[in-house]
Amino acid sequence: MNTATVYPAEAPRSLKARILGSPSAGPLLVLFGFCVIFALTNPRFLATHNLSIILQQTVVIGALAIGQTLVILTAGIDLAVGAICVLGTIVAGKLANLGYDPVLSMGIAVLICTAAGFAAGGLVSGLRLPPFIVTLGILGILTAALRLISEGGAFPVRDPFLAWTGNTMKLGGFVLTYGVLIMFILYASVWYLLNQTKWGRHVYAIGNNVEAARLVGIPVRRHLLSVYVLAGLIYGIAAWLALGRIPNADPNAMQSANLDSITAVVIGGTSLFGGRGGLVGTLIGALIVGVLRNGLTLAGIDPLWQDLITGILVIIAVALDQLSRRRR
Amino acid sequence: MPAGSRIEEPSARVVLEARNVVKTYGHVTALDGVDFELRAGEILAVVGDNGAGKSTLIKTLTGAVRPTSGEILLDGVPVHFKGPLDARHAGIETVYQDLAVAPALDIAANLFLGRELRAPGLLGSLFRRLDKKGMREEARRAMGELKFRLPAIDNPVESLSGGQRQGVAVARAALFARRLVIMDEPTAALGVRETGQVLQLIRSIRDRGLPVVLISHNMPNVFDLADRIHIMRLGRRAAVVTPKTHSMNDVVAIMTGAATA
Numbered sequence: 172m173n174t175a176t177v178y179p180a181e182a183p184r185s186l187k188a189r190i191l192g193s194p195s196a197g198p199l200l201v202l203f204g205f206c207v208i209f210a211l212t213n214p215r216f217l218a219t220h221n222l223s224i225i226l227q228q229t230v231v232i233g234a235l236a237i238g239q240t241l242v243i244l245t246a247g248i249d250l251a252v253g254a255i256c257v258l259g260t261i262v263a264g265k266l267a268n269l270g271y272d273p274v275l276s277m278g279i280a281v282l283i284c285t286a287a288g289f290a291a292g293g294l295v296s297g298l299r300l301p302p303f304i305v306t307l308g309i310l311g312i313l314t315a316a317l318r319l320i321s322e323g324g325a326f327p328v329r330d331p332f333l334a335w336t337g338n339t340m341k342l343g344g345f346v347l348t349y350g351v352l353i354m355f356i357l358y359a360s361v362w363y364l365l366n367q368t369k370w371g372r373h374v375y376a377i378g379n380n381v382e383a384a385r386l387v388g389i390p391v392r393r394h395l396l397s398v399y400v401l402a403g404l405i406y407g408i409a410a411w412l413a414l415g416r417i418p419n420a421d422p423n424a425m426q427s428a429n430l431d432s433i434t435a436v437v438i439g440g441t442s443l444f445g446g447r448g449g450l451v452g453t454l455i456g457a458l459i460v461g462v463l464r465n466g467l468t469l470a471g472i473d474p475l476w477q478d479l480i481t482g483i484l485v486i487i488a489v490a491l492d493q494l495s496r497r498r499r
Numbered sequence: 500m501p502a503g504s505r506i507e508e509p510s511a512r513v514v515l516e517a518r519n520v521v522k523t524y525g526h527v528t529a530l531d532g533v534d535f536e537l538r539a540g541e542i543l544a545v546v547g548d549n550g551a552g553k554s555t556l557i558k559t560l561t562g563a564v565r566p567t568s569g570e571i572l573l574d575g576v577p578v579h580f581k582g583p584l585d586a587r588h589a590g591i592e593t594v595y596q597d598l599a600v601a602p603a604l605d606i607a608a609n610l611f612l613g614r615e616l617r618a619p620g621l622l623g624s625l626f627r628r629l630d631k632k633g634m635r636e637e638a639r640r641a642m643g644e645l646k647f648r649l650p651a652i653d654n655p656v657e658s659l660s661g662g663q664r665q666g667v668a669v670a671r672a673a674l675f676a677r678r679l680v681i682m683d684e685p686t687a688a689l690g691v692r693e694t695g696q697v698l699q700l701i702r703s704i705r706d707r708g709l710p711v712v713l714i715s716h717n718m719p720n721v722f723d724l725a726d727r728i729h730i731m732r733l734g735r736r737a738a739v740v741t742p743k744t745h746s747m748n749d750v751v752a753i754m755t756g757a758a759t760a
């Protein structure tokens with residue numbers, strides 16, 4: 172029996188197929204579409220001043236969405252993003268207000284956020300609890316604990332270092348905050364990790380097929396733990412960016428950070444089932460949310476409509492994900 | 500191509516050997532003192548009824564299961580694998596029935612999954628950068644050498660047919676195995692044509708000099724491919740025969756205990 176006729180490889184995939192097949196193609200088109208609509212209906216939208224504001228408004232959610240992307244790529248979900256970030260702002264603010272060195276205060280805050288990530292990752296990988304439940308529990312614990320610590324109230328953070336990320340610089344006539352720059356650096360670094368290193372490839376493999384990952388010898392549990400730890404570190408840095416945006420530590424802030432970060436990730440084309448997508452899409456997704464809110468505000472539309480439209484977008488994105496999954 | 504043209508001399512070196520291996524699970528005796536012998540350059544089929552102990556035998560050989568008693572020797576040296584990674588490090592690769600691939604990753608990424616190459620120089624050592632180009636080239640070379648027909652190496656595995664996907668898993672084993680390849684029903688999930696592709700690939704591996712252990716329920720495939728056939732019955736080796744000296748009916752009779760070799 173000599174059934175299989177065998178030849179070496181066929182022609183490589185065409186450039187067009189690559190672009191159309193890229194998970195970022197759709198989100199980019201959506202972003203572009205919204206920009207065109209807003210630019211046509213309001214000349215102020217494309218003003219460099221306004222574009223700079225959009226970026227500043229995107230910074231915190233944009234940074235949080237990086238950690239969220241990592242967790243979702245492993246087929247998990249992180250409902251404690253906002254809570255961990257708020258934890259960072261309150262720890263840093265409290266310590267600095269008590270007179271500790273601001274750099275040390277921020278450093279400790281980032282470390283504590285990383286520890287929160289470690290706790291989440293430990294429960295998920297060590298006890299094999301579902302990420303949804305673990306992070307929901309951490310959200311509940313932190314929310315209550317933070318209100319207890321800060322006696323329920325918000326307090327201003329006046330230290331210049333903690334608010335430094337809100338300072339502006341000029342880049343060829345374009346006004347940027349240092350926070351925007353840091354966000355882009357975070358995207359670039361984590362993108363490199365995800366796409367150019369073994370660590371990132373194993374994140375995809377685990378999200379894609381845990382069993383296969385285990386069989387080829389990837390230390391799945393240790394790897395999952397490292398993902399949550401890195402996410403916690405990023406949430407800590409996001410806390411610094413948040414203090415630059417609003418120099419105020421508020422235990423009741425960022426209530427919508429979960430939904431917004433998940434929205435950015437999902438609209439950006441990353442699959443909730445894990446193993447597909449990436450940071451380019453998430454950045455675009457975060458920008459879509461930012462552009463949408465900004466454009467609708469400029470048009471004088473009620474913020475409730477912004478939430479409504481964002482909600483519809485998420486559902487469309489998830490539905491598309493589900494459909495493409497069925498086709499596979 | 501006549502099967503088994505290469506290894507008729509009985510003196511061929513023994514690569515992997517098991518002596519009197521017992522494995523019990525509570526009151527169940529899965530292996531009841533089984534012997535096993537794989538020789539250099541051969542395809543050895545392992546056949547037997549359901550529950551005869553084929554998979555358990557293979558798992559003890561790959562470190563997935565620790566034998567209750569008995570000895571395993573690799574190239575004549577006793578080995579004690581603590582897990583599949585140990586066996587892998589010793590040069591034994593295993594292909595499983597269910598496809599152990601990551602569907603969204605491309606063919607090259609799957610071939611090197613868990614054994615990625617790092618870029619040369621500072622980029623690799625300091626920045627831990629993957630050598631994607633090197634892995635693609637190596638993957639292309641390996642697939643060419645195995646004469647396995649695949650779409651371009653940077654296609655995601657999910658765009659392949661079931662046979663091609665299993666081909667990737669088999670090629671991965673071939674690419675990294677230094678001593679031998681073990682396959683537990685690698686074609687069980689495949690159609691006729693796809694099975695043919697994978698069988699061809701198994702032959703290519705043998706022709707490159709790597710011995711192959713193949714568990715299969717499919718007698719025509721076994722007779723088409725195997726140099727020798729190890730017949731399991733009730734946790735023991737009932738007989739070892741060759742497709743030349745025995746017919747399919749003979750083998751089935753030994754399997755079921757209706758006859759002896």
Ligand SMILES: Nc1ncnc2c1ncn2[C@@H]1O[C@H](COP(=O)(O)OP(=O)(O)OP(=O)(O)O)[C@@H](O)[C@H]1O
Binds near residue numbers: 527547
């Ligand atoms: N983990 C286990 N726990 C308990 N009993 C087991 C376990 N694994 C195998 N057995 C028993 O050992 C015996 C041999 O099983 P094994 O899977 O090796 O058979 P097999 O020849 O591979 O069968 P099949 O053709 O169905 O794959 C069976 O009776 C099985 O029920």
Ligand SMILES: [Mg+2]
Binds near residue numbers: 553554555
């Ligand atoms: Mg079996």
